Amino acid sequence: MRGLVLKDILVLRKGLRTYAIFLLFYLILSLIGAFHLSMCVAMGQVILMMLPISAFSYDEMAKWNLYAAALPGGRRALVKGRYHFTLLISILVSVYNLFLSVLFSILGKASMEECLLTVLVSLLLGLVMVSFMIPINFKLGPERARPYLYLVLGIPCLLVFLLYKIGGSRLSQIPEPTSAQLIAIACVFLAVALCGLYLSYFISCRIMEHKEF
Numbered sequence: 001m002r003g004l005v006l007k008d009i010l011v012l013r014k015g016l017r018t019y020a021i022f023l024l025f026y027l028i029l030s031l032i033g034a035f036h037l038s039m040c041v042a043m044g045q046v047i048l049m050m051l052p053i054s055a056f057s058y059d060e061m062a063k064w065n066l067y068a069a070a071l072p073g074g075r076r077a078l079v080k081g082r083y084h085f086t087l088l089i090s091i092l093v094s095v096y097n098l099f100l101s102v103l104f105s106i107l108g109k110a111s112m113e114e115c116l117l118t119v120l121v122s123l124l125l126g127l128v129m130v131s132f133m134i135p136i137n138f139k140l141g142p143e144r145a146r147p148y149l150y151l152v153l154g155i156p157c158l159l160v161f162l163l164y165k166i167g168g169s170r171l172s173q174i175p176e177p178t179s180a181q182l183i184a185i186a187c188v189f190l191a192v193a194l195c196g197l198y199l200s201y202f203i204s205c206r207i208m209e210h211k212e213f
Helices: 002-011 013-031 037-061 066-069 072-107 112-140 142-172 178-208
Strands: none
Touching: 002 013, 002 037, 013 037, 013 072, 037 066, 037 072, 037 112, 037 142, 066 072, 072 112, 072 178, 112 142, 112 178, 142 178
């Protein structure tokens, strides 16, 4: 299993270096006041969403799935390796975002509660995206799955917009929750998102068990 995760890291190492440069660039711009903290956090979530998906494209070019399915671990190990890689990226991005939160809080650019809420919400969205996209990529392959990425990104934005338009006046009458309450709510949804990722893993295993190469 460790070898499958290491394989993804080695395959994507050039992309990882590029993303690291972008993160440093956005961090510097945020420190000088050009961007808000949320921009840095959003860039971290782009990494979380795109790296596991990019790994599918490299696997397809190398015909990796056909080879990996014949290994002793079989197809389930192939799926498990991709999800372990996704969790590793999630942890690294979360550590980076928490570092940003402490840094911005110390510098007085944002409150710690606001920073933590931004990190939790962005991590929640990132996990939801990959929970949908990984099974779709296993089922259809990276090329045919690409349009679904735009749907997964666009539908939540459309729903939020419609909710605001339809019930905006009613929502404005609801008392504004405190930062602590918002963080607690975000933690609950994050726990649900992790359960969704676990369910996504079983769906991907089922897909691979019945897939013909």
